[in-house]
Amino acid sequence: GAGVSQSPSNKVTEKGKDVELRCDPISGHTALYWYRQSLGQGLEFLIYFQGNSAPDKSGLPSDRFSAERTGGSVSTLTIQRTQQEDSAVYLCASSFSSGLAVFNEQFFGPGTRLTVL
Amino acid sequence: LAKTTQPISMDSYEGQEVNITCSHNNIATNDYITWYQQFPSQGPRFIIQGYKTKVTNEVASLFIPADRKSSTLSLPRVSLSDTAVYYCLVGNGSSNTGKLIFGQGTTLQVKP
Numbered sequence: 001g002a003g004v005s006q007s008p009s010n011k012v013t014e015k016g017k018d019v020e021l022r023c024d025p026i027s028g029h030t031a032l033y034w035y036r037q038s039l040g041q042g043l044e045f046l047i048y049f050q051g052n053s054a055p056d057k058s059g060l061p062s063d064r065f066s067a068e069r070t071g072g073s074v075s076t077l078t079i080q081r082t083q084q085e086d087s088a089v090y091l092c093a094s095s096f097s098s099g100l101a102v103f104n105e106q107f108f109g110p111g112t113r114l115t116v117l
Numbered sequence: 118l119a120k121t122t123q124p125i126s127m128d129s130y131e132g133q134e135v136n137i138t139c140s141h142n143n144i145a146t147n148d149y150i151t152w153y154q155q156f157p158s159q160g161p162r163f164i165i166q167g168y169k170t171k172v173t174n175e176v177a178s179l180f181i182p183a184d185r186k187s188s189t190l191s192l193p194r195v196s197l198s199d200t201a202v203y204y205c206l207v208g209n210g211s212s213n214t215g216k217l218i219f220g221q222g223t224t225l226q227v228k229p
Contacts, residue, residue: 004160033217035217035219041221042204042219042220042221042222043161043204043217043219044219045217045218091160091161093160105163105166106161106163106217107163108159108160108161108162109160110158110159110160111158111159111160
């Protein structure tokens with residue numbers, strides 16, 4: 001596709017349920033990122049994948065959060081036993097590489113709006 | 118990662134030039150300065166990036182003084198569609214694995 005796509009665009013779930021959010025990065029991009037944005041706030045880094053390297057999970061807020069990236073392409077962010085404070089927009093981004101001396105431009109998807117009731 | 122400070126909000130009118138300044142006193146030698154724009158209900162979009170002096174593209178200009186402790190994003194002749202949140206970020210790919218640290222950003226409201 002032309003850009004980063006995410007699905008679903010909206011997800012409403014009940015507290016305690018598990019959810020899976022999907023990200024399809026731009027073809028050929030080796031780096032993939034997940035961010036979370038609460039209402040009226042800036043973006044919060046969650047996790048980063050670069051090629052076959054071990055992911056940088058330093059931003060995951062708890063062990064209820066996990067992410068996978070299969071085949072170096074599609075990624076799934078899983079939130080187990082959702083809580084109301086998990087409600088936010090979850091954004092995925094991809095870039096050609098993590099860069100060396102220069103920040104490589106990150107291309108963001110439209111996000112998944114998660115509402116936990 | 119160098120912390121950035123920018124105004125929370127700014128108002129402007131159509132046709133005016135808007136300058137948004139970002140402070141980054143702890144910027145490191147290898148750090149670049151990058152600005153992103155975010156419209157409501159959309160993901161952020163890259164606007165411009167620079168290391169020193171001045172960078173200009175079709176969207177904006179970025180002015181960086183010699184000490185690099187601040188930078189100014191300049192939007193010429195804004196229109197209503199420039200209403201968005203503008204984020205200033207500082208860092209480099211090799212030291213922080215490429216992840217971006219977003220602050221609150223500056224909410225720019227362009228009025229008719």
